[in-house]
Amino acid sequence: MSESLSIVLFSGTDDKLHAAATIAAGGAAMGMSVNVLLMYWALDAFRVDRIENEHGLSYDAARPRWKEPVEHVGEIPWLETFRQAKELGEVSIRACAGSLATLGLDPSRLDPLVDEEGGIAAFLAAADDGQILFI
C-alpha cells in the first residue's frame, strides 16, 4: 500500500465534501500521509464565515425532490469528519494559491483547518508516488 494519498478537492457541495472527508479520514486511519489541495468551490466552502453553512448537493441530486435520498440524514457531517481525520493522523490541507487569487480570497479568511497556502508543485511533490484523486 502506498504511504501517501492526495486529493485535489475542487467541489463545494456537502455530498462531495463528505466523500472527500471520508477518504481523508480513512487514509489517515490507515497510517497514510494524506494531502488535500483545496481549489475553487471547496476553497470557498472552507471560508471561516461559510464553513458551517449548508452547501447543497451536487448536480447528481437533480430530481423533483432533490434532497429525497438524504432527507433522513439531516446535516451532512463533512466538517466533523475532516476534523477527525486530522486527529487520526497525518492530514495536510492546503489552499491552492491560484484559486485564492481567482476568488480574490485572502488566506486569513479561511478556517483554521486549512494549514497553509500552497502552489501546485509543492502539492505534487508532497503527493510523490501516491495516488492523486480529483473530487
Add this chain to the structure above:
Amino acid sequence: MTTQSTSLSSDELAALDVAKVVDARGAACPGPLLEAKKAMPGISVGQVIELWSTDPATKTDVGAWSAKVGHSCLGTLPAEGYERTFVVRGK
C-alpha cells in the same frame, strides 16, 4: 516533501552573479513556476536565475520543482512588495 536547496545567507544571495532576472510579479500560481521553467533553456548549467514573484506560494513551489527536475533552489530574499527566489540551473 523533499526540497533540494543549498540555503545561502541573505548576504550570499544578494551577492550572487545572476544570469537572468524573471519578473513574474502579478502572476498567480502556476504562472511564476512556468516562467522559471521557460527561462532555464536561456541560461547555461551552473548559472543562476532570479525569479520575482508577488505570490507567497512561489518559493516553496520553486523549491519542490527544483528538487524534482534537477536544479538547485538557493533561497529567497524579501523585496518591496515581492520576493526574489534564486535558482541554479542543474542540467
